[in-house]
């Protein structure tokens with residue numbers, strides 16, 4: 001990746017003003033900011049053939065409606081209202097995919113990005129053959145008035161991104177950049193739509209020879225509204241780093257599934273200990289009492305595994321309402337053979353006089369191995 005720190009963008013001349021710029025504004029609850037932003041953008045982009053695409057995820061504050069009203073008399077403003085979906089990266093990808101311009105750019109809709117450098121980003125991406133980044137970390141750029149905590153978080157995220165992803169720019173986490181459409185299209189299928197780090201992902205996917213220029217700007221404070229950089233977004237960032245490294249060999253969902261399965265064994269054991277303490281007669285636990293406690297433990301572990309897999313492992317396709325109940329029924333059916341193996345082995349060992357805890361643990365692992373073997377031989381045989 002060719003990296004140039006000093007801005008060497010070409011000034012706009014009639015010869016360079018041929019390509020159309022498509023500027024994507026991803027929005028979620030930015031209804032108060034758009035009325036200030038759009039007129040200013042009109043002024044900044046006066047000399048550039050352009051369109052502005054606002055991609056809103058059905059914001060509760062009806063940003064999409066405000067955008068539609070503001071764009072009503074303007075041919076250059078388009079609004080995509082996505083229903084039932086959330087995510088900054090996926091919104092940007094969707095905007096890029098629907099853009100008409102040869103140069104694509106993205107800018108936050110909260111006033112933090114200095115729109116006066118847009119013509120430079122456009123010119124740089126157009127005349128070079130790659131990506132131009134609005135950068136807070138090259139000479140002349142700054143993060144503005146961040147507090148120490150936010151500064152620290154950004155530094156950690158940036159250095160993690162640089163080390164793990166091996167990209168050679170100063171500000172890979174910037175949400176302000178321009179890219180040539182043909183470059184974007186050549187790697188669109190490889191992009192990861194999770195989270196906030198669309199630029200980082202782009203830098204990971206483009207050929208190493210891609211020219212990247214960083215143009216400094218000073219990050220401002222939000223005009224109105226609240227940040228959407230939640231804890232969940234931060235976890236998604238860590239998941240992304242996993243995806244592009246170890247995840248190439250061991251998919252994250254598989255790792256999570258194994259972790260949940262491992263925790264499920266503890267839940268099974270804890271439930272057995274609790275249930276058997278109620279079923280004991282004096283200090284004695286009958287074979288019948290043992291079997292009842294094991295059955296309760298199996299079902300509690302199944303409920304636990306299903307719940308955690310649904311909200312964590314498969315969070316992106318999380319089941320809700322009736323679909324969740326149906327999914328739970330199917331999950332129980334899928335677990336039947338493992339549960340029978342678990343029950344049979346632990347009951348047999350207990351009837352031979354084994355210590356109950358040992359019988360329960362071996363039974364639980366038998367269930368896990370049985371489920372895995374059956375899946376391996378029947379479901380994913382090839």
Ligand SMILES: Nc1nc2c(ncn2[C@@H]2O[C@H](COP(=O)(O)OP(=O)(O)OP(=O)(O)O)[C@@H](O)[C@H]2O)c(=O)[nH]1
Nearest residue numbers: 026027028055057086087088091108109227228229
């Ligand atoms: N469509 C869409 N846009 C989003 C989503 N989350 C954030 N955005 C927009 O993406 C831009 C950046 O989000 P911010 O919350 O400002 O995140 P940030 O600038 O990294 O963090 P702060 O510095 O704390 O503001 C804003 O224009 C948001 O409205 C989302 O889920 N969907």
Ligand SMILES: [Mg+2]
Nearest residue numbers: 108110112222
């Ligand atoms: Mg912001």
